[in-house]
Amino acid sequence: MNRRDFMKKSAIMTAGAMLLPKWFPGVVRGAGEPNIVVASGLPGPAVNAAVEAMGGMARFVKSGQKVVIKPNMSFPNPPEWGSTTHPDVVRELVSLCSKAGAASVLVLDHPLRSAELCLERSGLKAACGSLPNTRVEGLTKSEMFREIQVPKGKSLKSTMVMKGVLDADVLIAAPVAKSHSASGVSFALKGMMGLVYDRRPFHMDFDLNTAIVDLCTVLVPKLTVVDASRILSDGGPSGPGKVIPLNKIVASVDMVAADAMALELGTWYGRKFKPSQVKHIKEAHERGLGNMEIAGQAVKEVSA
Amino acid sequence: MSFQKRIQIPLFLFFLLLLWLASFPLPTWVDVGWFLKLDPLVSLGTMAVARSFIPGLAWGLAVLGIGLVLGRVFCGYICPMGTTVDLADRVLRDKRAPKRNSFEEMDRFRSLKYLILAGLAVSALLGLGWHFFFSPLSIITRFYALVLYPVFTLFTSVLVTVFGPLLSTLGFDTLSFVQVRVHYFSANLFMAAMVAGILLLGMVQPRFWCRNLCPAGAILGLCSRRPLFRRSVSEACTGCGRCLRACPTSAISSDYVTTAHSECIMCLKCQEVCPEKAVSFNPGKTGSFPSREIDVSRRKFIAAGVTGAALSAVSMTNLHHLHGGLDPRALRSSTLIRPPGALPEPMFQDRCIRCGECVKGCLTNTLQLVWLEAGISGLWTPKIAARLAGCEQNCNLCGHVCPTGAIRPLSPDEKQYAKIGTARIVASRCIAWEQNKRCLICDEICPYNAISSQFVPGHTVTVPVVDENKCNGCGYCENKCPVEGESAVVVEPIGELRLASGSYKEKAEELGLVFHARDGVEDHFILNEPGAEGSAGKSEEKQSSGGTALPPGFIVD
Numbered sequence: 001m002n003r004r005d006f007m008k009k010s011a012i013m014t015a016g017a018m019l020l021p022k023w024f025p026g027v028v029r030g031a032g033e034p035n036i037v038v039a040s041g042l043p044g045p046a047v048n049a050a051v052e053a054m055g056g057m058a059r060f061v062k063s064g065q066k067v068v069i070k071p072n073m074s075f076p077n078p079p080e081w082g083s084t085t086h087p088d089v090v091r092e093l094v095s096l097c098s099k100a101g102a103a104s105v106l107v108l109d110h111p112l113r114s115a116e117l118c119l120e121r122s123g124l125k126a127a128c129g130s131l132p133n134t135r136v137e138g139l140t141k142s143e144m145f146r147e148i149q150v151p152k153g154k155s156l157k158s159t160m161v162m163k164g165v166l167d168a169d170v171l172i173a174a175p176v177a178k179s180h181s182a183s184g185v186s187f188a189l190k191g192m193m194g195l196v197y198d199r200r201p202f203h204m205d206f207d208l209n210t211a212i213v214d215l216c217t218v219l220v221p222k223l224t225v226v227d228a229s230r231i232l233s234d235g236g237p238s239g240p241g242k243v244i245p246l247n248k249i250v251a252s253v254d255m256v257a258a259d260a261m262a263l264e265l266g267t268w269y270g271r272k273f274k275p276s277q278v279k280h281i282k283e284a285h286e287r288g289l290g291n292m293e294i295a296g297q298a299v300k301e302v303s304a
Numbered sequence: 305m306s307f308q309k310r311i312q313i314p315l316f317l318f319f320l321l322l323l324w325l326a327s328f329p330l331p332t333w334v335d336v337g338w339f340l341k342l343d344p345l346v347s348l349g350t351m352a353v354a355r356s357f358i359p360g361l362a363w364g365l366a367v368l369g370i371g372l373v374l375g376r377v378f379c380g381y382i383c384p385m386g387t388t389v390d391l392a393d394r395v396l397r398d399k400r401a402p403k404r405n406s407f408e409e410m411d412r413f414r415s416l417k418y419l420i421l422a423g424l425a426v427s428a429l430l431g432l433g434w435h436f437f438f439s440p441l442s443i444i445t446r447f448y449a450l451v452l453y454p455v456f457t458l459f460t461s462v463l464v465t466v467f468g469p470l471l472s473t474l475g476f477d478t479l480s481f482v483q484v485r486v487h488y489f490s491a492n493l494f495m496a497a498m499v500a501g502i503l504l505l506g507m508v509q510p511r512f513w514c515r516n517l518c519p520a521g522a523i524l525g526l527c528s529r530r531p532l533f534r535r536s537v538s539e540a541c542t543g544c545g546r547c548l549r550a551c552p553t554s555a556i557s558s559d560y561v562t563t564a565h566s567e568c569i570m571c572l573k574c575q576e577v578c579p580e581k582a583v584s585f586n587p588g589k590t591g592s593f594p595s596r597e598i599d600v601s602r603r604k605f606i607a608a609g610v611t612g613a614a615l616s617a618v619s620m621t622n623l624h625h626l627h628g629g630l631d632p633r634a635l636r637s638s639t640l641i642r643p644p645g646a647l648p649e650p651m652f653q654d655r656c657i658r659c660g661e662c663v664k665g666c667l668t669n670t671l672q673l674v675w676l677e678a679g680i681s682g683l684w685t686p687k688i689a690a691r692l693a694g695c696e697q698n699c700n701l702c703g704h705v706c707p708t709g710a711i712r713p714l715s716p717d718e719k720q721y722a723k724i725g726t727a728r729i730v731a732s733r734c735i736a737w738e739q740n741k742r743c744l745i746c747d748e749i750c751p752y753n754a755i756s757s758q759f760v761p762g763h764t765v766t767v768p769v770v771d772e773n774k775c776n777g778c779g780y781c782e783n784k785c786p787v788e789g790e791s792a793v794v795v796e797p798i799g800e801l802r803l804a805s806g807s808y809k810e811k812a813e814e815l816g817l818v819f820h821a822r823d824g825v826e827d828h829f830i831l832n833e834p835g836a837e838g839s840a841g842k843s844e845e846k847q848s849s850g851g852t853a854l855p856p857g858f859i860v861d
Contacts, residue, residue: 075751076698112749112784114667114696115483116328121698137481143465144483164481181757181766182744184857200786203743204735234855237748269855276861277854 003148003166007218014220014253015288033059034300035291036261037251041304043229044088049304050225050251051096060223060253063101065169068162069093070221072176072191073109073124073138075238076117082232083239084118085176087127089227089249093174094128104133106164109194111138112238139164145197152287153214155206160197161219173221173255177228177246177262179236179269182208184278186237187226187262188255192219209280216255216289224258226250231266256281256290257297264294308380308571316387323448326665328701337707339384340441340659344368345424345520349435350708352428353654358709371527375534379514379521380569384448385440385502386514390552392503393510401549407564407596410509410554413516414567415600421519422605423612432616432681436658438519446684447499449664450489450673460484488692489663491673491684515553515567525566529597532587535563535574540582547574547583562594624679637677638796641688641777644695644722645703645712648802649678655710658684662702662711668693670779671702686711688724690779690795695724697751697778714808720819721812725777725795727754727770733792736767744768744856746781746793752819755781755793757856766856772799773817 039050051057061067071085079086090107097105107128111118115138119125129136139145145160165171173188180186182203192215193199202211228248235241248265252258260275275281275292285292319339326336340346347364351357367378379386404410424435436442461484472480505512514521537547541560548556551574555567575583619625624635643662646652663671663686670693673684686702688695697720703713714722727746731737736744742765747755754774757766770793777795785791801808801815812819854860 076696113694113751113780114699117667117696117698135481139481139483141483141485144481179855179857181747181856182742184855184859203741203745204786208742235753238751238753240753268858273858274861277858279857279859282859 006169007148010220010222011217034298035252035254036257036294036297036299037302038261038265038299039249039251039302039304040247041249042088042247043086043227043249044092045304046229046247046249047089047092047225047251048096049302050249051093051223053300053302054223054251054253057096057100060172061097061100061102061170064103065101066167067097067102067105067170067172068165068168069097069105069107069172069174070165070191070195071107071109071124071174071227072178072186072194073107073118073122073136074111074113074194076113076121077239078121079123080230080243081239082176082178082230082241082243083237084122085124085174085227086229087123089225089229090124090174091127091131093172093225094131094134097170097172098132098134102133102170104135105131106168107134107136108162108164109138110140110162110197115140137164142197148218150214150218152217154210156201156211156214159201159215162195162197165195165219170223171219171221173224173226173258175224175226176232177226177250177266178232178239179234179241181236183212183280184273185259185263185268187259188221188224189213189216189259189280189284192216195219209283212280213283213287213289216284217287220289221255222253224250224252224255226258226262228262228265231262233267234269254290256284256292257294260285260292260294261299306571306573306576308573311381312387312390315382316384319384320448323445323453323661323664326449326661326701326705328665328667328696328699330665330701330704336665337659337661337705338363339382340445340657340661340707342367342378342382343439343441343520344378344523345435345439346441346657346707348523349424349428349433349439350655350657352425353431353433353435354651354708355431358655360707360709368523368527371524371531373532374570375528375531375565376521376524376567376569378524379518380571383440383444383514383520385444385518386511386569388444388447388499389503389506389511389513393506393552396504396506397510405549405551405554405556406558407554407556407562407567408558411598413509413512414598415604416516417518417522417525418598418600419604419608420517421522422608423615424519426609426612427616430613430616430620431654432619433654434615435519436656436684438517439657439659440513440518440520442657442659443495443499443502446495446658446660449660451492451496451499453664454487454489454492457484457486461486485669487664487669489660489672491675509554510552511569514569525598528568529566530595531565533570533585534565534595535568536584536586537561538582538584540580541578542580542582544579546577546579550574550577557594557596562596564596564598566598619680622680624676625681636797639687639794640674640677641690641725641779641795641797642800642802643671643686643688643702643711644700644719644724645714645808646724646802647710647712647804651804652710652802653678653681653685655708656685657708657710659707660684660686661705661707662686665701665705667696667699667701670695670783688779688795690782691791692783694749694751694780694783695778697776712803718808720776721801721808721817723776723799723801723808723812723817723819725779725797726772726775726799727777727779727781727793727795728798729768729770730790730792730794731767733787733790734768735787735792736765737763737792740764743786745784745786749780749784751778751780752776759853768793774819775799776819
């Protein structure tokens, strides 16, 4: 399967998967797999419980597949700041992928600051670097990226994406839930910007929110796990800001639903927001990338 | 391999290793700037100009002490410039022994080094240090650090790019994610030309620099007129002249017996080539070791001193000179951001020997040498080129590699408080302020959270605003600003902290600067008057009239 096929098929399958409940509500619900899982507990065990409730990692990762996990490790800040994904979340995901038989797991991000420091201070290198067949890399050089087209892009028509992601079989989004001064919040959708080489046009040339949605038409994770163990409720994306512990992990095959759920769980700048108040989530919903209406979706709560 | 080479080459490799190690994170087991501290010119010159004893530079005095016992062994064995000159001479010079090589025949340029030293000494006593320009360790450190190291990184990077994919198709993916960062340095062409010139002089005489020009060699020469261990020739000498032709510094007199000890670098070549084993290096008694001295005429010596004095006087009356007061401060360049922990400017310029260690080691490559931006006396001093890269919050390397303390070695915590400048938004260039674009990259990147996104009347999107009391001057905003060319947010030296002693943290707190958000301190994006979000009513971000303003990035449902 080449890249284009992979993109196409995953887009079709995702779209299908999203439409499926509308057409055959009984079928999907009957399979016992909820649309959204909210797991409570310590980060590691909660991830395990959430993925288990989603049907287990074997549902997403087949034996011999190459997996990319996209956490947020863009800042050289410790986990307590809430600006990067908790190391336990990523470590648990890596080990679940390995247990499901993944041939290799790459933990990738394009850090804004010194890659070496970001990997070290976020704790992700120490948490995952020594796991078998796993690499944690902060990629900053253009040689590591390849140009792809964005056929469904309204503004973004092409961009350079990490080769590791394009060559992978499975992409798993593992963002931390945090505020973002330009896009309101930054979860799975906004987090995909961490896989591209040149983010400048997103701000300079396009409407940021529309460009984020454009990007998410081609970068579609098979599974989204939002780290809401603690949220950076303001001061994001880099912090320091107010960190609120929620002890929650949100999982879904639908990144829009996962983002919407995480948004509703949290308090942002001291108040509550609806998904429709975050422009990129709203636009992703309207353009059919996923479902931001939590009401009416099967939400399963588990605790670890 | 000769005795000299067996010591010289490992030490040279050690020098390169230390230079290589001068990068983040710094090793704790070794002082990477050690070789620079050995240079007696750096040691005496810096102390003279700084008018104080610098303990870290006492190594240079120790080298002078060694000179009293073992002569110029520093030149022959330790100095990486000497080794580099030797390597170049091997390539450049005819292998056959020279026809003329006696001390007397090769006397023409010898006194130059003493004249240079005299000029530098007078200049230093008057308070202006030019020793950095001639210090062999400074020159050679700059050369390897700023000329060859970047070329090496470029070469490695190309190798990785070429062979990485090849290896991964063969099943080895170790290289597939190796990213070699190529370093870029200003002034590297000049540094290369300077060293190339020094090495090419080897075509005139071997070790041309060491015997004729090097003022550090001159100081050592003064200390090595009668070293304890020195060359002596026994009765067995047949006068074959092999020793004379083998001597790399032409230190042997035409009688083969008399030696200019102050010129001898103790390489022992004369001993090695002597077929009669007549040459030895022994602790000497006066009288049995005839010696030659270099004649420097008093007239020339005085002329050199006067030249040094004149040059320093002219430099000091240059418009941009910063010494002895802050008068021309108004003419200070507003882009001259010094590294964190740099001493107050005149002291900083006195101490900085322009070796380039900090520039080479800088984690983000933001430190660059300036030409005349800091005045003539600030030639090649380091500055933060924020448009190129920011100063990393968690890195304190520059102060820890600085051999002279021109940049203070700060703890990571203290470093956070060593404010190097303040960011200023250039609204006319900013695409949020000027074009209503939703760009808040500077806010996003700011490690100190000093830039906030605010609703300002007349603007339909939030615009970045700097809180000068939170801004550390690190320059990440200037670096990441997406505007083409000059940044729309620039760091200027306003508010920089330059302390000769004492705690930056205490000073910063005294001044009310906040570089850490403490518990409970919320990000302070500022909601101005409700409904005051701007006049352009057509924006879909228009706030509900009379409703509360939304935090940045959110929209009305």
